[in-house]
Amino acid sequence: MGSRSLGVADSSDAQKYVTVNYIATLVTQKFFVAPRKLIVTSIVGATRVAGSGGACTASFYKAASAVAVGSGTLLHAGSFNLVGTADTNQALTLSPVPGALTLNPGDSLGYVLSGTATSAVGSVTITLEPL
Amino acid sequence: MGRALGVSDSADMQSVVTFNYIATVVTQKFFIAPRKLQVVGIRGVTRVAGNDGSAVTFAVYKSASGIAVGSGALLHSGTFDLKGTADTNQPLTLTGNQDSLILAPGDSLGVVLTGTATLAVGEVQVTVEPL
Numbered sequence: 001m002g003s004r005s006l007g008v009a010d011s012s013d014a015q016k017y018v019t020v021n022y023i024a025t026l027v028t029q030k031f032f033v034a035p036r037k038l039i040v041t042s043i044v045g046a047t048r049v050a051g052s053g054g055a056c057t058a059s060f061y062k063a064a065s066a067v068a069v070g071s072g073t074l075l076h077a078g079s080f081n082l083v084g085t086a087d088t089n090q091a092l093t094l095s096p097v098p099g100a101l102t103l104n105p106g107d108s109l110g111y112v113l114s115g116t117a118t119s120a121v122g123s124v125t126i127t128l129e130p131l
Numbered sequence: 132m133g134r135a136l137g138v139s140d141s142a143d144m145q146s147v148v149t150f151n152y153i154a155t156v157v158t159q160k161f162f163i164a165p166r167k168l169q170v171v172g173i174r175g176v177t178r179v180a181g182n183d184g185s186a187v188t189f190a191v192y193k194s195a196s197g198i199a200v201g202s203g204a205l206l207h208s209g210t211f212d213l214k215g216t217a218d219t220n221q222p223l224t225l226t227g228n229q230d231s232l233i234l235a236p237g238d239s240l241g242v243v244l245t246g247t248a249t250l251a252v253g254e255v256q257v258t259v260e261p262l
Contacts, residue, residue: 012166013144013261021150021161041165046196046239048159089163089196089237121157123239127165 015041018109018126022082024051024117028069030110034103037131041101043092045080045124053118056082058111060092060126062103069110073100080111082120102131144261145171150242151254152213154181158200160241164234168259171232174222175211175255187213187246189255191223193231193238200241204231213251233262 018032043060057079063072076092084090094101103109109126150161173191181187188210194203207223215221225232234240240257 015166015261016146017148017162017165019148019150019162021159023155023157044163044165044237046160046163048157048200048241085197087160087194087197087199087239089239121159123159123161123163125163125165 012129014130016128018128020111020124022117022120022122024120026113026117028110028112030063030069030108032109034105034107036105038103038128039101039131040075040094040103040126041129042127043076043094043124044089045122046089047082047084047086047120047122049119049121050084050086051082051115051117051120053116056113056115056117056120058082058113058124060109060111062107062109065106065108070112072110075101080124082115082117082122145258148240148257148259149254152248152251154248154251156244156248156251158242158244160194160200160239162240162257164236164238166236167262168234169232169262170206170225170234170257171260172222172258173207173225173255174220175253176220177213177215177217177251177253179250179252180215180217181213181248181251183247183249185246187248187251189213189242189244191255191257192241192243193234194241196237196239201243203241206231211255213246213248213253234259
Protein backbone atom coordinates (compact mmCIF):
# COMPACT_ATOMS: atom_id res chain seq x y z
CA MET A 1 0.00 0.00 0.00
CA GLY A 2 1.64 3.22 -1.11
CA SER A 3 1.78 6.57 0.58
CA ARG A 4 -0.67 9.16 -0.63
CA SER A 5 0.21 11.76 -3.20
CA LEU A 6 -0.16 15.17 -1.65
CA GLY A 7 -3.34 16.75 -2.87
CA VAL A 8 -4.67 13.44 -4.20
CA ALA A 9 -6.85 11.73 -1.66
CA ASP A 10 -7.51 7.99 -1.77
CA SER A 11 -9.48 5.61 0.39
CA SER A 12 -6.50 4.66 2.53
CA ASP A 13 -6.39 8.25 3.76
CA ALA A 14 -9.61 7.51 5.59
CA GLN A 15 -8.30 4.42 7.40
CA LYS A 16 -9.23 3.85 11.00
CA TYR A 17 -7.57 1.49 13.43
CA VAL A 18 -8.99 -0.85 16.03
CA THR A 19 -6.53 -2.33 18.49
CA VAL A 20 -6.92 -5.32 20.78
CA ASN A 21 -4.51 -5.25 23.68
CA TYR A 22 -4.65 -8.51 25.56
CA ILE A 23 -3.32 -10.08 28.71
CA ALA A 24 -3.55 -13.66 29.96
CA THR A 25 -7.15 -13.34 31.08
CA LEU A 26 -8.52 -12.75 27.58
CA VAL A 27 -11.47 -14.80 26.40
CA THR A 28 -13.33 -15.23 23.12
CA GLN A 29 -15.26 -12.02 22.57
CA LYS A 30 -16.37 -9.22 20.28
CA PHE A 31 -14.40 -6.00 20.54
CA PHE A 32 -15.79 -3.62 17.89
CA VAL A 33 -19.20 -2.84 16.40
CA ALA A 34 -19.20 -1.13 13.01
CA PRO A 35 -21.12 2.17 12.98
CA ARG A 36 -21.18 2.21 9.17
CA LYS A 37 -20.20 0.03 6.22
CA LEU A 38 -16.49 -0.74 6.44
CA ILE A 39 -13.95 -3.08 4.91
CA VAL A 40 -11.11 -4.79 6.75
CA THR A 41 -7.83 -4.07 4.95
CA SER A 42 -5.26 -5.60 7.30
CA ILE A 43 -4.81 -7.56 10.50
CA VAL A 44 -1.39 -7.61 12.13
CA GLY A 45 -0.33 -8.36 15.68
CA ALA A 46 2.66 -8.99 17.90
CA THR A 47 3.19 -10.67 21.22
CA ARG A 48 4.99 -8.83 24.01
CA VAL A 49 5.13 -11.89 26.22
CA ALA A 50 4.64 -15.25 24.55
CA GLY A 51 2.08 -17.49 26.21
CA SER A 52 3.56 -20.33 28.24
CA GLY A 53 0.53 -22.62 28.45
CA GLY A 54 1.09 -24.59 25.26
CA ALA A 55 -0.36 -23.91 21.82
CA CYS A 56 -2.60 -20.86 21.87
CA THR A 57 -4.04 -18.94 18.94
CA ALA A 58 -6.61 -16.30 18.11
CA SER A 59 -8.74 -16.21 14.96
CA PHE A 60 -10.61 -13.07 13.91
CA TYR A 61 -14.20 -13.09 12.74
CA LYS A 62 -16.99 -10.75 11.77
CA ALA A 63 -20.40 -11.53 13.20
CA ALA A 64 -23.79 -9.87 13.04
CA SER A 65 -25.67 -8.79 16.12
CA ALA A 66 -26.98 -11.78 18.11
CA VAL A 67 -24.50 -14.12 16.42
CA ALA A 68 -21.67 -15.61 18.49
CA VAL A 69 -18.20 -14.69 17.32
CA GLY A 70 -17.23 -18.17 16.21
CA SER A 71 -20.46 -18.56 14.26
CA GLY A 72 -19.58 -15.60 12.10
CA THR A 73 -17.23 -15.31 9.13
CA LEU A 74 -13.50 -15.96 9.47
CA LEU A 75 -11.51 -13.02 8.12
CA HIS A 76 -8.18 -14.65 7.33
CA ALA A 77 -6.14 -17.78 6.72
CA GLY A 78 -3.99 -19.22 9.51
CA SER A 79 -4.18 -17.68 12.97
CA PHE A 80 -2.45 -15.27 15.32
CA ASN A 81 0.01 -17.19 17.49
CA LEU A 82 -0.03 -16.04 21.10
CA VAL A 83 3.08 -18.14 21.64
CA GLY A 84 4.91 -16.34 18.82
CA THR A 85 8.25 -14.56 19.07
CA ALA A 86 8.02 -11.45 21.24
CA ASP A 87 7.77 -8.04 19.56
CA THR A 88 7.72 -9.56 16.08
CA ASN A 89 4.89 -8.73 13.70
CA GLN A 90 2.52 -11.45 12.52
CA ALA A 91 0.57 -10.28 9.48
CA LEU A 92 -2.50 -12.41 8.75
CA THR A 93 -3.45 -13.19 5.15
CA LEU A 94 -6.94 -11.82 4.58
CA SER A 95 -9.76 -13.97 3.22
CA PRO A 96 -10.24 -13.82 -0.56
CA VAL A 97 -13.92 -14.71 -0.22
CA PRO A 98 -16.04 -11.95 -1.78
CA GLY A 99 -17.83 -9.97 0.87
CA ALA A 100 -16.11 -11.68 3.78
CA LEU A 101 -14.19 -8.56 4.75
CA THR A 102 -17.11 -6.16 4.50
CA LEU A 103 -18.78 -5.07 7.73
CA ASN A 104 -22.35 -3.86 7.53
CA PRO A 105 -23.52 -1.37 10.12
CA GLY A 106 -23.96 -3.31 13.35
CA ASP A 107 -21.59 -6.13 12.43
CA SER A 108 -18.92 -6.86 14.99
CA LEU A 109 -15.28 -7.82 14.92
CA GLY A 110 -14.24 -10.44 17.42
CA TYR A 111 -11.75 -13.19 18.06
CA VAL A 112 -11.96 -16.82 19.03
CA LEU A 113 -9.29 -17.99 21.45
CA SER A 114 -7.98 -21.54 21.18
CA GLY A 115 -5.81 -22.90 23.99
CA THR A 116 -4.80 -21.29 27.26
CA ALA A 117 -3.17 -17.88 27.23
CA THR A 118 -1.02 -18.33 30.32
CA SER A 119 1.28 -15.31 30.76
CA ALA A 120 0.42 -13.98 27.29
CA VAL A 121 0.60 -10.23 26.59
CA GLY A 122 0.32 -8.57 23.21
CA SER A 123 -1.57 -6.48 20.73
CA VAL A 124 -3.39 -6.87 17.39
CA THR A 125 -4.22 -3.98 15.04
CA ILE A 126 -7.10 -4.18 12.56
CA THR A 127 -7.23 -1.57 9.81
CA LEU A 128 -10.60 -0.49 8.39
CA GLU A 129 -11.66 1.72 5.54
CA PRO A 130 -15.12 3.20 4.92
CA LEU A 131 -17.21 1.99 2.01
CA MET B 132 -10.18 22.12 16.17
CA GLY B 133 -13.23 21.43 14.02
CA ARG B 134 -12.93 21.58 10.29
CA ALA B 135 -14.57 24.21 8.17
CA LEU B 136 -17.28 22.53 6.12
CA GLY B 137 -16.12 22.10 2.57
CA VAL B 138 -12.52 22.89 3.46
CA SER B 139 -10.51 19.77 4.16
CA ASP B 140 -7.22 19.72 5.97
CA SER B 141 -4.87 17.03 7.16
CA ALA B 142 -6.63 16.79 10.51
CA ASP B 143 -9.63 15.34 8.71
CA MET B 144 -7.60 12.19 8.17
CA GLN B 145 -6.42 11.79 11.74
CA SER B 146 -6.88 8.56 13.58
CA VAL B 147 -6.69 8.22 17.33
CA VAL B 148 -5.14 5.10 18.82
CA THR B 149 -6.15 4.53 22.41
CA PHE B 150 -4.32 2.42 24.98
CA ASN B 151 -6.53 1.71 27.97
CA TYR B 152 -4.67 0.39 31.00
CA ILE B 153 -5.43 -1.09 34.39
CA ALA B 154 -3.14 -2.04 37.25
CA THR B 155 -1.89 -5.17 35.52
CA VAL B 156 -0.36 -3.14 32.69
CA VAL B 157 3.14 -4.04 31.57
CA THR B 158 5.57 -2.62 29.04
CA GLN B 159 4.08 -3.49 25.67
CA LYS B 160 3.29 -2.50 22.11
CA PHE B 161 -0.30 -1.46 21.44
CA PHE B 162 -0.49 -0.50 17.74
CA ILE B 163 1.14 -1.61 14.50
CA ALA B 164 1.11 0.87 11.62
CA PRO B 165 -0.32 -0.57 8.39
CA ARG B 166 1.04 2.35 6.37
CA LYS B 167 3.32 5.35 6.76
CA LEU B 168 1.98 7.59 9.51
CA GLN B 169 3.07 10.58 11.53
CA VAL B 170 2.46 11.01 15.23
CA VAL B 171 0.96 14.45 15.80
CA GLY B 172 -0.19 14.24 19.41
CA ILE B 173 0.12 12.18 22.58
CA ARG B 174 -1.98 12.77 25.63
CA GLY B 175 -3.28 10.70 28.48
CA VAL B 176 -5.47 10.87 31.50
CA THR B 177 -5.72 8.83 34.67
CA ARG B 178 -9.09 7.64 35.91
CA VAL B 179 -7.64 6.23 39.14
CA ALA B 180 -4.20 7.42 40.16
CA GLY B 181 -1.76 4.68 41.08
CA ASN B 182 -0.90 4.61 44.77
CA ASP B 183 2.48 2.98 44.80
CA GLY B 184 4.96 4.89 46.95
CA SER B 185 7.38 5.44 44.12
CA ALA B 186 7.06 7.16 40.77
CA VAL B 187 4.97 5.33 38.15
CA THR B 188 5.26 6.54 34.58
CA PHE B 189 4.84 5.65 30.92
CA ALA B 190 7.10 6.64 28.09
CA VAL B 191 5.78 6.16 24.56
CA TYR B 192 8.09 4.72 21.90
CA LYS B 193 8.01 3.58 18.31
CA SER B 194 9.87 0.40 17.40
CA ALA B 195 10.21 -1.85 14.40
CA SER B 196 9.14 -5.48 14.24
CA GLY B 197 11.59 -7.65 16.17
CA ILE B 198 12.66 -4.73 18.37
CA ALA B 199 11.61 -4.42 22.00
CA VAL B 200 9.62 -1.31 22.84
CA GLY B 201 12.29 0.33 24.97
CA SER B 202 14.94 -0.22 22.32
CA GLY B 203 13.01 1.94 19.87
CA ALA B 204 12.76 5.72 19.55
CA LEU B 205 11.28 7.85 22.34
CA LEU B 206 8.52 10.09 20.96
CA HIS B 207 8.39 12.86 23.54
CA SER B 208 10.03 14.64 26.45
CA GLY B 209 8.87 14.07 29.99
CA THR B 210 6.60 11.17 30.89
CA PHE B 211 2.98 10.31 31.51
CA ASP B 212 2.34 10.17 35.26
CA LEU B 213 0.15 7.23 36.26
CA LYS B 214 -0.22 8.92 39.65
CA GLY B 215 -1.43 12.17 38.10
CA THR B 216 -4.65 13.92 39.04
CA ALA B 217 -7.69 11.88 38.00
CA ASP B 218 -9.53 12.90 34.85
CA THR B 219 -7.04 15.64 34.04
CA ASN B 220 -5.34 15.60 30.64
CA GLN B 221 -1.59 15.24 30.43
CA PRO B 222 -0.40 16.28 26.97
CA LEU B 223 3.15 15.19 26.22
CA THR B 224 5.56 17.41 24.28
CA LEU B 225 6.58 15.63 21.11
CA THR B 226 10.23 15.16 20.30
CA GLY B 227 11.82 17.77 18.08
CA ASN B 228 13.31 14.98 15.98
CA GLN B 229 10.71 14.77 13.24
CA ASP B 230 12.09 11.49 11.91
CA SER B 231 11.28 9.88 15.24
CA LEU B 232 7.63 10.75 14.78
CA ILE B 233 7.31 8.94 11.44
CA LEU B 234 6.03 5.36 11.56
CA ALA B 235 6.99 3.17 8.62
CA PRO B 236 4.58 0.35 7.75
CA GLY B 237 5.06 -2.33 10.40
CA ASP B 238 6.43 -0.01 13.05
CA SER B 239 4.71 -0.17 16.41
CA LEU B 240 3.72 2.23 19.13
CA GLY B 241 4.29 1.03 22.67
CA VAL B 242 4.66 2.08 26.27
CA VAL B 243 7.50 1.46 28.68
CA LEU B 244 6.26 1.25 32.24
CA THR B 245 8.49 2.46 35.06
CA GLY B 246 7.40 1.62 38.59
CA THR B 247 4.46 -0.41 39.84
CA ALA B 248 0.97 0.48 38.63
CA THR B 249 -0.95 -0.48 41.76
CA LEU B 250 -4.63 0.49 41.38
CA ALA B 251 -3.89 2.59 38.30
CA VAL B 252 -6.60 2.98 35.65
CA GLY B 253 -6.51 5.31 32.68
CA GLU B 254 -5.72 5.75 29.04
CA VAL B 255 -3.18 7.17 26.64
CA GLN B 256 -4.18 8.44 23.21
CA VAL B 257 -1.86 8.84 20.25
CA THR B 258 -3.07 10.82 17.24
CA VAL B 259 -1.64 9.84 13.86
CA GLU B 260 -2.03 11.22 10.34
CA PRO B 261 -1.29 9.44 7.06
CA LEU B 262 1.76 10.39 5.02
